[in-house]
Amino acid sequence: MSDFLLTQVINYGAPLLxxxxxxxxxxxxLPCTPLVIAAGAFSxxxxxxxxxxxxxxxISVIIGDSLSYSMGYYASGYxxxxxxxxxxWIEAEKTFERWGPLSIFFSRFLVTxxxxxxxxxxGTTRYPFRKFIIYDALGEAVWIFGYGGxxxxxxxxxxxxxxxxxxxxxxxxxxxxxxxxxxxxxxRQAKKRQESAAKNLC
Amino acid sequence: MQDNSKLxxxxxxxxxxxxxxxxxxxxxAFHAFKKFENHRxxxxxxxxxxxxxxxxDWMTVxxxxxxxxxxxxxxxxELDIDPxxxxxxxxxxxxxxxxxxxxxxxxTTVKATIxxxxxxxxxxxxxxxxxxxx
Numbered sequence: 001m002s003d004f005l006l007t008q009v010i011n012y013g014a015p016l017l018x019x020x021x022x023x024x025x026x027x028x029x030l031p032c033t034p035l036v037i038a039a040g041a042f043s044x045x046x047x048x049x050x051x052x053x054x055x056x057x058x059i060s061v062i063i064g065d066s067l068s069y070s071m072g073y074y075a076s077g078y079x080x081x082x083x084x085x086x087x088x089w090i091e092a093e094k095t096f097e098r099w100g101p102l103s104i105f106f107s108r109f110l111v112t113x114x115x116x117x118x119x120x121x122x123g124t125t126r127y128p129f130r131k132f133i134i135y136d137a138l139g140e141a142v143w144i145f146g147y148g149g150x151x152x153x154x155x156x157x158x159x160x161x162x163x164x165x166x167x168x169x170x171x172x173x174x175x176x177x178x179x180x181x182x183x184x185x186x187x188r189q190a191k192k193r194q195e196s197a198a199k200n201l202c
Numbered sequence: 203m204q205d206n207s208k209l210x211x212x213x214x215x216x217x218x219x220x221x222x223x224x225x226x227x228x229x230x231a232f233h234a235f236k237k238f239e240n241h242r243x244x245x246x247x248x249x250x251x252x253x254x255x256x257x258x259d260w261m262t263v264x265x266x267x268x269x270x271x272x273x274x275x276x277x278x279x280e281l282d283i284d285p286x287x288x289x290x291x292x293x294x295x296x297x298x299x300x301x302x303x304x305x306x307x308x309x310t311t312v313k314a315t316i317x318x319x320x321x322x323x324x325x326x327x328x329x330x331x332x333x334x335x336x
């Protein structure tokens with residue numbers, strides 16, 4: 001898939017890259033990050049115009065993200081009917097209110113595997129669209145200009161950059177899973193201990 | 203209560219998954235970083251690519267031709283493929299279509315042709331020797 005898309009990017013340039021990142025923004029698992037890094041390298045070689053490519057990609061991916069946000073937004077009727085108002089839902093909303101900006105921002109480029117769930121959750125929890133779009137645009141700008149910029153900097157050696165960044169993203173996801181899981185286990189353990197201590201007192 | 207223990211197990215599983223991901227991607231990231239460390243960004247002034255070994259299957263003839271400064275007609279002639287309708291095909295596609303029994307033929311031929319026809323860069327003359335100061 002990656003090779004096929006790379007061939008198409010060198011054949012059709014920025015419009016094709018725009019379509020791919022748009023579909024990626026909708027949540028279809030496509031190798032968008034390698035393509036962005038490669039596009040940076042092709043721009044350096046003068047094969048693609050960097051400004052048009054960057055602008056097309058950033059606009060397309062933001063539209064894709066907004067559509068997946070609205071999918072969550074319009075599906076929230078069903079979700080709210082089932083879970084809305086329950087203590088767990090309220091807690092989830094509060095957690096998203098607190099961590100939403102960071103998760104939106106970092107899932108655009110560092111842990112892209114959770115970008116779609118974050119978009120859907122933003123819509124479902126009715127996270128303000130204006131805020132969503134600001135953090136989304138900032139994150140996508142880092143993705144396009146940062147990753148594409150590294151591709152530009154390293155030129156024909158872009159594959160080495162891609163290998164490192166891909167694995168670093170996976171490593172970050174592992175660290176997040178570990179911290180979130182461990183934090184919740186410790187929290188629940190402490191709560192359980194408190195409850196049993198209160199029972200013993202009674 | 204049962205719900206709580208189910209959730210607890212779920213979070214333990216999440217932590218374990220996290221550790222597995224850390225180990226797996228950590229090792230891969232370390233190896234990639236080692237490779238990455240050995241690469242320095244090439245100087246911006248460098249316009250044409252020179253290392254034919256960097257040519258890959260997904261590239262097209264015009265792309266290779268552009269990057270290595272060899273006209274596409276020379277490459278198509280060497281491959282004995284009509285350029286019309288084949289401009290947008292990758293080297294792999296060309297191989298599969300025109301030389302299905304000879305795996306890797308197109309890639310090898312393109313690399314050899316590039317090496318043979320690449321514009322030679324003039325060697326930089328060494329600095330003129332300076333007379334020794336008395």
